[in-house]
Structure formats: C-alpha cells, structure tokens
Amino acid sequence: MRILSVRHTFEADHSSSTYEFFALDKLAPEQRAAVQELTGEAPHRHLSFHYMGDWSNIPSDWTERLLTLGYDVMVSESYDWWAVHLSLPHDPGLAERLQQYECESDGNGFDVHVAGERMILYFGMQLDYSAVYNAFGEDVFEGLADLFEAVREELLAGDLSAVRATYQTYGGYGEAEPEPVQMSTSEPLSKSGEKLLNIMENY
Amino acid sequence: MGAWQLAEAVTLRPEAFGGMAFHRERGITLEVDAEAYRFLCTCLEPRPLPPPDHPAARLVPQLARLGFLAPAEDGRKAEDGRKAEDGRKAEDGRKQVQPVPHVPWLGDGFTLSAPETVHLAITARCNLSCPGCYVPRFAGPELTTAELRGLVDQWAQMHVFQLAVGGGEPLLREGLFDVLAYARERDIVPNLTTNGMLLTPDVLRRLEWAGVARVNLSWNGPGGGGQGRAVAQALRMLLDSTLQVGVNLLVTPALLPGLPHLLARLHALGVRQVTILRPKPPAIPSEAGAVWYAANRLRRADLLRLRAIMDSWQGVLALEVDSALVGLMGQADPAALRRRGIRGCAAGRRMCTVWPAGRVTPCSFLAGPAGSGPSGRGFSAGDVRQVDFAELWARGENWNALRDPTRQPQGGCTGCKVASQCGGARCVARYECGDLIAGDAECPHFGKGATCAS
Numbered sequence: 001m002r003i004l005s006v007r008h009t010f011e012a013d014h015s016s017s018t019y020e021f022f023a024l025d026k027l028a029p030e031q032r033a034a035v036q037e038l039t040g041e042a043p044h045r046h047l048s049f050h051y052m053g054d055w056s057n058i059p060s061d062w063t064e065r066l067l068t069l070g071y072d073v074m075v076s077e078s079y080d081w082w083a084v085h086l087s088l089p090h091d092p093g094l095a096e097r098l099q100q101y102e103c104e105s106d107g108n109g110f111d112v113h114v115a116g117e118r119m120i121l122y123f124g125m126q127l128d129y130s131a132v133y134n135a136f137g138e139d140v141f142e143g144l145a146d147l148f149e150a151v152r153e154e155l156l157a158g159d160l161s162a163v164r165a166t167y168q169t170y171g172g173y174g175e176a177e178p179e180p181v182q183m184s185t186s187e188p189l190s191k192s193g194e195k196l197l198n199i200m201e202n203y
Numbered sequence: 204m205g206a207w208q209l210a211e212a213v214t215l216r217p218e219a220f221g222g223m224a225f226h227r228e229r230g231i232t233l234e235v236d237a238e239a240y241r242f243l244c245t246c247l248e249p250r251p252l253p254p255p256d257h258p259a260a261r262l263v264p265q266l267a268r269l270g271f272l273a274p275a276e277d278g279r280k281a282e283d284g285r286k287a288e289d290g291r292k293a294e295d296g297r298k299q300v301q302p303v304p305h306v307p308w309l310g311d312g313f314t315l316s317a318p319e320t321v322h323l324a325i326t327a328r329c330n331l332s333c334p335g336c337y338v339p340r341f342a343g344p345e346l347t348t349a350e351l352r353g354l355v356d357q358w359a360q361m362h363v364f365q366l367a368v369g370g371g372e373p374l375l376r377e378g379l380f381d382v383l384a385y386a387r388e389r390d391i392v393p394n395l396t397t398n399g400m401l402l403t404p405d406v407l408r409r410l411e412w413a414g415v416a417r418v419n420l421s422w423n424g425p426g427g428g429g430q431g432r433a434v435a436q437a438l439r440m441l442l443d444s445t446l447q448v449g450v451n452l453l454v455t456p457a458l459l460p461g462l463p464h465l466l467a468r469l470h471a472l473g474v475r476q477v478t479i480l481r482p483k484p485p486a487i488p489s490e491a492g493a494v495w496y497a498a499n500r501l502r503r504a505d506l507l508r509l510r511a512i513m514d515s516w517q518g519v520l521a522l523e524v525d526s527a528l529v530g531l532m533g534q535a536d537p538a539a540l541r542r543r544g545i546r547g548c549a550a551g552r553r554m555c556t557v558w559p560a561g562r563v564t565p566c567s568f569l570a571g572p573a574g575s576g577p578s579g580r581g582f583s584a585g586d587v588r589q590v591d592f593a594e595l596w597a598r599g600e601n602w603n604a605l606r607d608p609t610r611q612p613q614g615g616c617t618g619c620k621v622a623s624q625c626g627g628a629r630c631v632a633r634y635e636c637g638d639l640i641a642g643d644a645e646c647p648h649f650g651k652g653a654t655c656a657s
Contacts, residue, residue, distance in 0.1 A: 001232055001238040001239045001242060001257055001258040002235065002541075003234070003235050003239060003265065003266075004221070004233075004234040005232075005233070005542050005543060006543065007545070008230060056530065060620060078539050079543050082537065128265065128268060130337075200259070
C-alpha cells in the first residue's frame with residue numbers, strides 16, 4: 001500500500017536535495033587527492049552537497065565512488081525520501097546473510113551490492129521531516145549518521161537488527177524480491193534497530 | 204479516536220496501476236498503487252483511523268500531511284457506522300460522501316485513463332504577433348461557449364484534473380470567464396496563460412471569481428511584441444491578487460546573455476515562480492516557422508549555459524522547466540524523479556491539446572495537418588464536434604508511437620539513465636529526425652556529434 005509519486009503543480013516545489021558523507025577515520029593522502037579530483041571540494045571527513053531545483057543533483061556515480069574512497073556513511077534527503085548508504089569491507093558470508101533481506105522498491109527498503117573490496121548497503125525510507133526532527137533535533141543528518149554508525153558496528157559484529165527492522169517495514173512489496181525470509185519476531189532487536197524501526201513506523 | 208475522511212477538495216481517479224488523487228486547492232497530484240487507491244476510496248466516507256497493524260496505518264499520516272485526509276466533521280458518524288447519503292449535500296453545503304469514481308476507459312498505466320491536464324487553446328485570436336507562435340490564426344469557426352461547457356461536462360465525467368487555458372490570447376475570448384467558472388464548478392481546476400496586455404483590475408476580479416488557480420504570464424523575450432513595460436505592470440497587478448502567479452519565459456539564444464538580469468528584474472518585482480520554456484519546432488510546417496526555429500533553437504552549448512544560470516539562481520527563485528527540458532536533470536537519480544512524478548514529454552499519454560475549432564492533438568507542438576505525422580495522417584485524433592472527447596482520448600488515433608510503452612526513445616536517448624523520466628522532446632525528435640521516437644539531438648547529455656539514430 002504505497003504512494004508511488006507526489007507532484008506539486010500550482011507552485012514549484014521548494015524542496016531540495018542534500019547529501020552528507022561521513023568518514024569515520026581520517027582519509028589517507030591518496031584518498032584525499034582522489035576526493036578533491038572527483039568533487040573539487042576540500043576533502044574533509046564530513047562532505048556535504050546541497051541542491052535546489054529539479055535540474056540539479058549530485059552526479060550519479062559520486063555516491064559509490066566516495067563510499068569506496070574512505071567515506072563510510074552517506075545520509076541523503078530528497079523531497080521527503082531519505083536514504084542512508086553504508087560502506088563495509090566486503091565479507092562474502094555477511095553479504096549472503098544480508099541479501100536475504102533485500103527488499104528495495106521505489107526507493108524504499110534495503111539492498112546490498114559489492115563495489116570492489118567494499119559492500120555498499122542501501123536503506124531507503126520515506127520519512128516525514130518532522131519525525132526525523134523529533135528523533136534527532138536540529139542536526140537530523142548528523143543524528144541519522146550517528147545512528148547508522150552504530151548500525152554499521154552491529155552489522156560488522158554480525159547483528160542484522162537494523163536490516164531486519166527495514167525488512168519488517170518495507171519487505172514484501174517488490175515483485176522481484178527473493179522468497180520472504182523467516183523473520184524471527186521473538187529475537188529482540190538491538191537498541192539501534194529498535195530506534196530505526198520506531199522512526200520508520202512513526203513517520 | 205476521531206474519524207477521518209477524504210478532503211473535499213480531492214479528485215480521485217482509477218488507473219491501471221492503481222489510481223490518482225488530485226488536491227484541487229493545493230495542486231498536488233498523487234499516484235498510488237491499487238491497494239492504496241482502494242483505501243482512498245473507502246475514505247470517501249468518514250472512517251476511524253486504521254489500527255497500527257493495518258497496512259494503511261503508515262499511509263494515513265502522510266496523506267494527512269499532504270492535505271488529502273482531513274478530520275471528518277462528525278466523527279461519530281464513522282464510529283457508529285452510519286452513512287451519509289451518496290452525493291447529498293450536507294446542510295452547510297459540504298458534500299458528505301462522493302461517489303466512488305468510475306472512468307469509461309482505464310488506460311494501460313503508460314497512457315492514463317484521461318488527461319491530467321487538457322490544454323485548451325480557447326481562441327486563435329491574439330493582440331500580439333510573437334514570432335515563432337505555434338497557433339495558426341484561423342483554423343475554422345471556434346467552439347462556442349455552449350460547446351465548451353459541454354466539453355467541460357465530458358472532462359468532469361472523465362475526472363480530468365486541470366485545464367490550462369491559453370490561446371491565442373484567451374482574454375480576447377468572449378465567454379472565457381463563464382467557461383473557467385464552469386470548470387471550477389465541475390471540480391476541474393482552471394489555469395490561464397496570457398500575455399498580460401489585457402489585464403485590468405476588473406479582469407483580475409473576474410479571474411478570481413471564476414476560481415482560476417494560477418495565471419502564467421508569457422514572456423517571449425526580444426521581439427515578443429514590446430511587452431516589457433506592460434508585462435511589468437500586469438505582474439504587479441497579479442502579484443497583488445489572490446491568484447498564484449508564474450512567468451513563462453521562452454529562453455532563446457538571444458535571451459540567454461540577458462537572462463540573469465531578467466531573472467533579477469522578475470525577482471525584484473516579487474515574482475517567485477518562473478517556468479523556463481524551450482523553443483519548439485513549428486507545430487504547423489511553414490517556411491517562416493522553420494526560419495524562426497533555426498535562429499532560436501537551443502543547442503547543446505546553450506542548454507549547458509542555461510543550466511549554469513539556473514544553478515546560480517538556486518533557492519532564490521522557484522525555477523521550473525517545461526517538459527522538453529527534463530534532459531537538464533540528467534544528473535538526477537531516476538528513482539527520485541519518478542517519485543516526484545516527473546515524466547518529461549507526456550504528449551498524448553497524460554495530456555493533450557484541444558484547438559479553438561475542436562481538433563484534438565497530443566500537444567500544442569505535435570499538431571501537423573494531414574500529410575504530416577505517422578502514416579501522413581497528421582496528429583489529430585479527431586474533432587470534438589464529431590466524436591465524444593472520451594472516445595477520442597481512448598482511441599488516440601495517430602498517437603500509437605507515443606503510446607507504445609515498448610518503444611523507448613532511440614538515438615542519444617538510448618542508455619540514458621533518465622530516459623524513462625525524460626525521453627527527450629518528441630516534437631524535436633520528429634522535426635529533426637522525422638521519427639517520433641528518435642533521440643532528442645539537442646539534449647545536453649548527448650555526446651557531441653550525436654545523430655538521430657542509435
């Protein structure tokens with residue numbers, strides 16, 4: 001049961017698109033040089049891009065390239081659609097477990113793909129800004145980034161709570177999804193998973 | 204828990220993919236899947252909020268925020284399970300229950316059951332002679348006001364959302380306000396495009412009375428009939444009214460150097476919404492039209508320059524682009540464009556043009572007469588004086604190439620990641636390449652030296 005699109009016709013939509021990249025560790029000199037060459041921006045550990053107007057947006061290959069150049073978390077918001085990308089070292093066993101929960105459809109849900117030596121995880125969420133604001137206050141991007149830093153740590157430790165929470169919210173819609181995973185509802189979610197589920201369910 | 208109901212100002216319409224909902228006061232169009240559409244139909248009557256584990260529970264807050272659901276006036280009615288009479292007006296004049304919408308033809312999802320917007324060229328007459336104008340001065344006796352009201356009735360039955368009324372100069376047309384007001388009465392939102400030369404305080408009052416939502420003022424740039432001072436005066440009047448105001452700016456290579464200055468001037472006047480229009484090839488083949496287009500078309504370098512200017516105005520003006528400029532968004536995420544309902548050229552699938560004498564074509568720029576278009580039969584689907592509009596729309600005669608979802612745009616559009624949200628301008632493809640589904644050879648995302656073919 002979904003809204004497929006929202007279009008404003010009388011008035012131009014004043015919304016915008018924001019992309020914020022966070023690196024957990026300092027970038028290596030060669031990574032800094034590559035980021036500078038790609039974006040023209042000073043390669044700080046927090047890199048931010050903001051666009052207004054339909055015609056202007058981040059180049060389509062930047063997300064993956066930056067997430068393989070030392071950035072670990074990317075939080076973006078575009079016209080009420082929120083997305084978080086996580087970059088993790090490629091671990092075939094973990095990738096196989098994660099793929100069971102792939103459920104991306106129309107931008108909502110979860111998927112994972114391998115990019116060289118990294119795995120890029122995507123969490124798409126249709127959220128009301130006020131719900132995110134209520135959860136994190138004014139620094140909504142940093143708040144979500146902090147939450148997903150914790151999620152990333154849990155994933156590296158083998159805890160898939162956040163992915164289960166995403167599947168619980170968005171799974172079962174896509175036509176090409178794999179067979180539904182056996183969700184263990186008795187297994188408690190981590191604190192991060194609970195918080196994410198709460199945000200997604202109360203948008 | 205209080206009861207909720209579909210807002211009075213919402214028009215629903217089933218489609219092959221589910222359905223659409225249009226908010227007539229906010230101007231928001233939603234496309235929803237079949238399940239969500241069924242839920243919306245249940246909200247035609249007051250109903251309690253669904254329980255948290257109901258699939259609709261996630262949908263309700265967003266629908267409420269967008270204004271599509273509102274608290275029912277008498278929540279107890281829903282909880283008691285009592286129903287208001289179908290279509291009956293309450294004592295305060297507010298409709299309690301609307302009938303579940305039905306359309307005569309469902310479309311296939313790629314082509315809608317009815318146009319979202321009908322472009323109504325209400326008259327061919329004009330008080331200006333802008334070079335490059337696509338409207339022939341005379342093409343037979345114009346539809347009468349009674350015939351136009353009859354058309355509005357047909358569009359209302361099909362749940363058409365909006366009318367974009369233009370000309371010619373529509374303010375020259377007798378009966379205009381009657382047609383606009385009747386459309387509003389039948390829950391179709393009327394909008395108007397004018398050159399502004401005939402706007403007076405009295406005209407503005409009548410436009411407000413008729414329920415016009417938005418007035419777009421056409422600015423045709425250098426050679427546009429010396430509009431400058433009159434447009435500025437008209438803009439001031441419009442900005443003082445209750446109407447939504449936009450400026451349609453036809454950007455030509457000659458206008459580009461002065462575009463930043465012009466945008467600054469419009470901003471200083473108080474304009475906040477500007478729609479950038481791309482020069483299109485002549486709708487009706489003519490030598491003068493061909494000469495004008497050759498001199499005024501935007502080539503790749505012009506489009507890149509245009510985008511740079513638009514980028515510099517981010518956040519200051521609300522800039523929109525016409526459907527033939529969606530290619531400027533080539534860097535955008537296609538899924539994000541899809542979610543925002545951006546679909547590029549939708550001629551004959553989501554919109555169409557009705558000409559002053561009743562001919563129906565996919566848009567204002569695919570309007571060639573017999574001898575042009577597919578199979579040399581032109582692009583006319585027929586005449587509303589001879590055939591019901593709904594039948595013309597469903598049949599879409601001569602529009603097959605536009606309506607075939609398996610025929611993706613070719614040439615430089617092949618492989619473009621926003622091809623399905625943009626598709627290039629079909630009228631440009633037809634003009635440049637003789638093929639409606641050729642690539643848009645002027646798109647800035649084409650490589651240099653691109654051709655029509657793939």
